[in-house]
Amino acid sequence: MQPRIKFLLGGAVVLGAAGVLMAGSIKNTAVYFLTPAELQAKVVADPTIRETGVKVGARVVPGSVERDSSGKRVVFDMTDGEATYKVDYRGLIPDTFSDSVDVVVEGRLGADGVFQATTLLAKCASRYEAAPEGYKPATRASYKAAAPTTTQRLN
Amino acid sequence: MVLVGELSLWIALLMCAWSVTLSFAGGAMRRADLIASGERGLYAGFGFIVLASAGLWTALITSDFSLRYVAAFTSANLPVVYKFSAFWGGQAGSMLFWCLILAGYAALATWANRRSVRELMPWVTGTNALVLLFFVATTALASNPFEHLEWVPADGRGLNPQLQNPAMAIHPPMLYLGYVATAVPFAFAIAALVTRRLDAEWLGAVRRWALVSWVFLTVGIVLGMWWAYVELGWGGYWMWDPVENASLLPWLTGTAFLHSIMIQEKRGMLRKWNVTLVVTTFMLSVLGTFITRSGVIQSVHSFAQSSVGNWFAAFMIFVIVATVWLVAVRLRDLEPHAQLEAMISREAAFLYNNLVLVGIAFSVLWGTLFPIISEAVRGSKITVGESFFNAVNVPLGLLLLALTGIGPLIAWRKSSVQNIQRQFVGPAGFGLITGATLFVLGIRELYPLMTWTLSAFVAGTIIQEFWKGVGARRQMYSENAVIALGRLVARNRRRYGGYVVHAGIVMLFAAFAGMAFKLEYDITLADGESYTAKDPYGREWTFTNEGLSEFKALNREVVAIALRPTVDGKRLPLITSEKRQHFDSRGNPTFQPSTEVGVLVRNDMDVYLVLAGVVQNKAEIRVNFNPLVVWVWRGGLLMALGGLIVMWPQSEKRRRQGGYVTELAPAAKMATG
Structure with missing residues (x-):
């Protein structure tokens, strides 16, 4: 040969x-990578999806974050604008996690409608920044909205 | 200065367009005046991009918050070094940074080769200028760092605390220096295809630039791992994140190229393959920049949501189509000059090395892009996890490790059985004895056991090579061992530099296998309390909480824990971990709290401490025992060092004395002379 x-x-x-x-x-x-709206549709179409793990990408609803002081548990709402789910995550919370960041959670949707997450990834704003999103202080109003205390002190 | 910078960016755009047109026209018409003008256009483009960068740096350092970019990524009280490094902290700035490096490389490539390979140069200059034109245009039109705000905020948002780390100040530039350097071999490949000068002339230049890229990528990737390890706090250094994968891809194909180019140098084989690898590496670099900077992959939104994404997609399609067409019309010039003669030959080993490296690259690319592929094919996004990458890449990696030992020891063309016996008995025995010893010591996991057996085998081959080389010199020139070693390496930099790189690879693999044995403990401790835990080596560790403290620093408030480790009754230095809250210059909190991990570095393992939080004056901590991690950093350092040895310039005469002569060198002499 x-x-x-x-x-x-x-x-x-x-x-x-x-x-x-x-x-x-x-x-x-x-693993399925879904938005909350897609998850909602999937659960209706195929209830067994509750048993298999899924990943959900969504945005944290501002003001919904309740951190446990141990730093090992957090409950928050996530949304894509159409559907919203409560998330209960146990584990070390990444530093990048905060109000209104984009997150990817992995876990199962419980029977009570709360998403039990085993992993929590939060996007680091400047590392994964996409041009039209992220920080947009283009107008005075949006800057005020972002940091109200700043302008109060200045006045 | 800021205004000058802004204008310079636009002038640079014109200069690049000028350089592309004149260089290509000059190359096609063979007119020296046009070619020279094209070169001057490129130099001018470089000059104006330097000015533009100086403008942005001025704005950053003087905190000119009228620029959106400055307001978005710095604050007045940010340490100067991070104001400086905020240049590449966001998308617009890092695009300009790409331009700056590429312009520098392109100018250097044109200048350094202006006499040596004149036939190729107009096409090299033109191609570089074309790539630069794309990046400058994208920066200026779609992602301009000089974009102004309608009003001037009193302070900026500050730099993300996780990016306030010394590694982060150097890791992105290193990676970018590596990514961007792949553009130069690409330009040479295009030039060689256009001019049909596909032999020795371009190989030398391309190899040097491929090495530059490889060394920077290596350093960049390892620094990135280190940053993830000490900054992200999850206790590991690699999680097959798309951004990590993006940096690994061009490294893999670049490594494949550095091996396969040797076959072309020695035997005139693999000519199509090498062109393909050069182009692929460049494309993967662009893809990497794109993934890193556009957020496409992990994004919850669909593909190419940002305008930059569209620019990149169009550019990649253009480059691929243009290259495929060029290769197609030059197929006859790319016929190999020789065939594979035997399976037991260095060519075959290198071919398999290439196959495995490209296989790994393909599987990584596939896994990274899988969400996009599955969405396109089946309509729903499906992601694959770490276990996919490990399942595929661990076996392939082991094969690669074995080839690392085999390749350098067997002869070109055809190896005899005797040769193989002579070369392999020692190292193979060493590997098997190591494996057997570890088995007896109780290690039963298959992959780690195989990794360490193969690591010992490869280490054996490297030691044997150095031993033989030093021995030969001592006999021939009666030098002492140290001088013999120094001269041996200095006279054969490519060969022995390569072995140093391989030694680094062995360390990395051995260290990766160690992580299979990592242990993790979640502990709650009040002041003065202790906890006892077993490490992977079976020793007992006691951790005592020596107290929580709170204090203020420059731009942050800190809660810190000091933990006293004792092992087998011996007290070790304190390990501290901090929770930090950063503030802007007027005392408003910025960003969410960040964590500083504490690491006790030892040769056998790291003790890795994370302060998760404080509940009723009790510290919630996580302690990891991470075996052999320090060898990852050492291996990375050794690889970079080996790369530098290989790269270090050596005069033509010396190189010949060292025994390295390409068969094609005389032909090249004739062609250029």
Whole structure:
């Protein structure tokens, strides 16, 4: 057999094995990534979704955050503008988590409608900043809204 | 100065357009005056981008809050070093930073090669200027850091506290220096394709730039890992986050290229493949910048929501189409000069190395883009977790580690059985003995055991190579061991620098395997209380809370805990962890509280402390035992060092004495002479 053919056969074995591994582990680890509205629709269509874990990407509703002083539990509302869910997360809270940031939570939707989260990722504003979003102090009004105490003190 | 900067950005745009047009026209018509004008256009473009950057830096350091960018990322009381580094803290600034580095590289590439490869240069200059034109245009039109606010706020928002870390001041520039350097080999590849000069001429220049990129990427990635480890507080350094993956991708294909280019140098094979790798690496760099800066992947919104995203997508499509077309019309020039002669040869080992590296890159890319792919195909976003990346990449990584040991030891073209026996008996034995010892000591986990066995094998091959080389010199020149070692490395920088890199890789792999044994304890402690925990080595540790404290610092209020570790009755230095609340210059809190972890670094493991919170004067803490972590940083350092040794300039004459002569060198001489 020519070395070239041998090499190609070996390569096919390696890549084939990698492909099998990839396909297999995608089946095992793949998780739906939904918005709250999509989650709502999914639960209606297929109630078993409550049993399988899902990831939900949403924004924290301002003012809804109740931190436990232990720093290991937080309850908040998340929304995409259409649907809103209460989230109960236990674990270390990432530093990037705060009011009105975008979060990705992973866990299960409980029977009581509260999302029990086992992981909580919060997007760090300046690291994942997208141009039209984030900080928009383009008008005086929006800046005031963002930091009311600042202008009060200045006046 | 700020105004000058703003105007300079627009002038730079014109200069790039000028340079593209004149360079390409000059190259096509072979007119020296046009070519020279194109080069001057590029130098001028570089000059104006420097001015634009100086303008933004001035605005940042003087806290000119009339600029949206300055108000968004700094505050008046921010330490100066972070005002300076806020340049790359946000999207608009980091786009300008891309431009600055690319312009610098492009000017340097044009200047350094203006005499050596003249046929190629107008196309290199033109391609670089074209890429630069895209980035300057995107910066100026879609993401301009000089955008003004309608009114001037009294203070800015401040820099995110997690970015207020020394690693964060150097990690992004390093990564960017690495990303951007991939543009230069790309320009050379395009130039070589256009001019059909696809042999030795461009290889030298491309290899050097690929190395520059590789070294910076390596340093950037390792610094990023370190930052994540000490700043994010979850106790690890790598979580297959899209942003991390984005930096790894060009590193993988760049590493593949640095190996496969050797085959082209020695044997004239893999010519199409090398062009493909160069272009792929550049594309992955652009993709990486895009992912990092646009928030596309993790975003809850759909693809390309920001205008910058559209610009990038259009640019990538344009580059891919243009390159595929160029390669297609030059296919006949890219025919290999030789064929693979035997499976047991260095070529075959390198080919497999390439296959595995590209396989890893593909699986990482696939996993990273999977949410987008699944949404396009099935209509719902599906993500894959860490376990996907580990399931695929651990076996592939082990294969790669084995090849790291095998590749350098077998001969080019065809290796004899004797050669193999002579070279491999020692290292293989060393590896097996290490594995057996660890097994006897009680380690039963398959992957860590395999990793450490292979690590010992590869380490054995590296030691053997140095040993033989030093021994030969001592006999031939009767030098002492130290001088022999120094000269051995100095005379064969590519070879022994490469071994140093491999040694760093071995350390990294060994350290990665260590994390399979990490342990985690969640503890609540009042002042003076202690907790006893077992570490992965079976020793007993006692942690005593020596007290919580509260104090104020420059721009923050701090709650800190001091923990006294004792192991086997021996008292060790205190570990402290802090919760910080940052404030702006008028005392308003900025950002959410941030955590400073405490790490006790030891050779065998790190003790990693996180203060989670305080409940009724009791500290809620998490303690991790992270085995072998320090070897990740050491391995990274060694890799960078090896890269520098390889890169260090060596005169042509010396290089020949060192035994490195490409077969094509005489042809290149003829062509340029």
